[in-house]
Amino acid sequence: MSTSPLFEMLLRGALDRAFGAGDDPAFAAAPGRCTLVGEHVDYAGGLVLCVAIDLEVMVAVRVASGSLDRVAVGDRRFAREGPLRAAGAGYVFAAADALRHRGLEIPPVEVATTASLPAAAGLASSAAVIGATLVALLRLQGASLTAAELIDAAYAAEHDILGVPSGRLDEHAIVESPEGGAILLDCAAGTVSDVPWALDDVVLCVCDTGERHSVAGVGYRDRRAEAEAALHAAGLGNAQHVGAAAAIPELADPTLSRRLRHVVSETRRAAAAAEALRCGDAAALGTLMTESQRSLRDDMEVSTPRLDAVVEASVAVPGCLGARLVGAGFGGSVIALVRSSAAGACVDAMQVAAGEGSSAFVVHPSAGLAFTAGDAVTRV
Ligand code: GLA
Numbered sequence: 001m002s003t004s005p006l007f008e009m010l011l012r013g014a015l016d017r018a019f020g021a022g023d024d025p026a027f028a029a030a031p032g033r034c035t036l037v038g039e040h041v042d043y044a045g046g047l048v049l050c051v052a053i054d055l056e057v058m059v060a061v062r063v064a065s066g067s068l069d070r071v072a073v074g075d076r077r078f079a080r081e082g083p084l085r086a087a088g089a090g091y092v093f094a095a096a097d098a099l100r101h102r103g104l105e106i107p108p109v110e111v112a113t114t115a116s117l118p119a120a121a122g123l124a125s126s127a128a129v130i131g132a133t134l135v136a137l138l139r140l141q142g143a144s145l146t147a148a149e150l151i152d153a154a155y156a157a158e159h160d161i162l163g164v165p166s167g168r169l170d171e172h173a174i175v176e177s178p179e180g181g182a183i184l185l186d187c188a189a190g191t192v193s194d195v196p197w198a199l200d201d202v203v204l205c206v207c208d209t210g211e212r213h214s215v216a217g218v219g220y221r222d223r224r225a226e227a228e229a230a231l232h233a234a235g236l237g238n239a240q241h242v243g244a245a246a247a248i249p250e251l252a253d254p255t256l257s258r259r260l261r262h263v264v265s266e267t268r269r270a271a272a273a274a275e276a277l278r279c280g281d282a283a284a285l286g287t288l289m290t291e292s293q294r295s296l297r298d299d300m301e302v303s304t305p306r307l308d309a310v311v312e313a314s315v316a317v318p319g320c321l322g323a324r325l326v327g328a329g330f331g332g333s334v335i336a337l338v339r340s341s342a343a344g345a346c347v348d349a350m351q352v353a354a355g356e357g358s359s360a361f362v363v364h365p366s367a368g369l370a371f372t373a374g375d376a377v378t379r380v
Contacts, residue, residue, distance in 0.1 A: 003027040003058045007114065011060035014112035018072035022110060025060035026139035028373065030131035031366050032056065032123040033173035034204060034326050034335050036182060036277070036285070037292045038270035040300050042167030044227045045188035045238025046267035049195065049274045050169065051365040052177035053204075055117040057128040059092070061136040064108040069093055072112045080108075086162040086214075088119075091126050094157035095133035101161075102153060106137055118359070121208040122327025127170035130157045131369055138376040146380050147370035151175050165221050175377070179367035184274040188238045198280035201340045202321070203362050205314070207350035210357030211306050211331035219330045223259070223302060230260035239263040244271075262299035266292060286321025286337045293324035302329030306354060310334040313353035317346045335363075 003011070008027050015025060031052040038048030064070060069080035071089035078089035084097075092111050099106050111133065119125045131154050138144055145153060154171040158164045172185050172192060182195040214220070231238065233256055234249045242248055248264045251257040269288045276284035293311050297303040303311075307325045311334055314323035319342025326335045334354075338346045347360040354360070370379050 003029045007058050008060070011058060011112045011114060014072050014114070015060055015062060015110055018077055018112065019070060019110045020065065022065055023062045025062040026136045027058065027060050028132045028135035028139060028376070029056045029058040030128040030135065030174050030369055031177075032117040032125060032128050033170055033177070034123065034206065034363065035169065037273035037288050038185070038266060039292060039296055039324070039326070040223060040227065040302065040328070041239050041263050041266050041270070042169035042185070042187045043165075043224050044231060044263040045240060046263055047240065047270040048169050048185040048187060049182055049270045049277065050173045050177070050185065051182045051197075052174050052368045053123070053363040054366040055123065055363060057113060057115040057117050057125060057132045059111055059113045059129070059132045059136045061109050061111050061133065061140050063140070064110045067108050069096055069108050070110050072110075084162055086126070086158070086164050090162060091129040091157070092133050094161040095130045095154070096137060097161055098153045098157040099134065099137055101156065104141065104143055106141065109137065109140070118208045120212045120214060120332070122213060122325065122329070122332025123206070124170035124174060124327070126158060126164075127154060127174050130154045131171070131174050135369060135373045135376045144376050144378055146378050147175050150369060150377050165224050173368065175369045177365065177368040179371060180365050182274070182277060182365060184270070188240055195274050195277050197365050198278060199282045199285075200280070202282045203338055203340050203343050203364070205336045205338050205343055205346045205350060205360060206326070206363050207310050207334045207347075207354050207358060207360040209306050209310055209331065209333060209354040211304060213328055213331035217330065219302065220328045223300060226256060226259045227263050230256040231263070234260055239267040244268065258299040258301070262295045265295055265299075282321055282337065289322035289324045289335075289337055290315060296325055296329060300329070304329070304331060307331070307334055310350050310353045313349045314346055317342055317349050320346050
């Protein structure tokens with residue numbers, strides 16, 4: 001994914017307006033991600049089937065005239081002062097710090113950002129801001145990282161520097177997804193395998209419900225802690241440690257029992273979904289997506305009435321094969337797997353169900369940074 005000349009011109013103008021004329025900037029763009037099946041299992045050593053999507057965050061970076069990192073987002077300006085926050089410009093500052101911590105010489109920088117990817121909508125906008133900033137900074141310095149190092153740096157920015165308790169799903173998806181295909185991520189082994197998108201007349205519809213969510217919030221932190229406690233109580237190292245056909249253990253604590261049922265069953269569904277995608281079985285993939293939603297609603301308890309309503313409205317559209325919330329939940333977006341001929345009807349139904357402040361659109365699997373970042377990211 002590369003920035004277009006038009007966006008480069010806009011970002012250059014944004015830098016000049018915000019901070020005055022300066023050196024030539026370096027540019028980069030990073031995609032968002034959609035999980036197909038495998039939500040809330042990355043931190044539990046489960047399996048995740050996901051794609052990068054053709055909505056992106058674009059950044060321009062240049063050496064600063066002063067001694068502080070500064071960021072322009074639209075008409076707003078932020079200077080690097082005080083502790084970093086997991087929001088907006090905080091992701092940019094954290095990305096610069098992650099490279100400095102790795103020993104790269106990163107001078108104070110001025111950064112402008114823009115996006116077609118909605119923020120805080122469950123589509124990994126924070127990982128995309130961090131990923132695009134990292135690549136632009138590498139280009140500015142004529143430096144490079146391997147794909148694995150880029151994932152580590154992006155994760156360090158969000159998790160270690162900003163203290164967000166996320167797993168590694170988003171970073172893997174936006175770096176390692178192949179053009180027009182999905183990846184199956186094994187979060188216990190840290191390995192990734194490509195899964196070609198073998199579905200001809202099927203697209204993904206996304207509805208950003210307008211209900212905002214935050215991975216830095218207490219809901220996500222609690223669910224992660226409960227899932228980890230449930231695995232521990234069951235004596236399991238990770239969500240793959242229950243054999244494929246074995247019964248999922250019941251725990252004395254009903255909440256922990258539900259969390260365990262989610263991480264184990266969702267991991268099984270992700271494996272089955274990868275098989276369905278490989279075989280071009282869209283109906284089976286859609287069914288697994290809707291089952292995933294039920295588990296996220298009833299066992300993980302991360303859905304909301306609005307997300308449920310959008311899922312129900314989607315699956316009621318003839319030609320919609322399945323739908324589920326995407327990302328951490330507690331708000332954000334719904335994705336639906338839909339026959340191409342029904343995409344318009346599904347997008348309309350989603351938007352009506354989500355109500356004011358929502359938007360719905362079709363997205364396509366897209367390439368991650370390992371394939372688009374040229375010399376800044378090497379694939380080894
Ligand atoms: C957020 C986190 C990811 C993952 C998902 C839920 O996107 O950043 O690590 O846990 O939620 O699957």
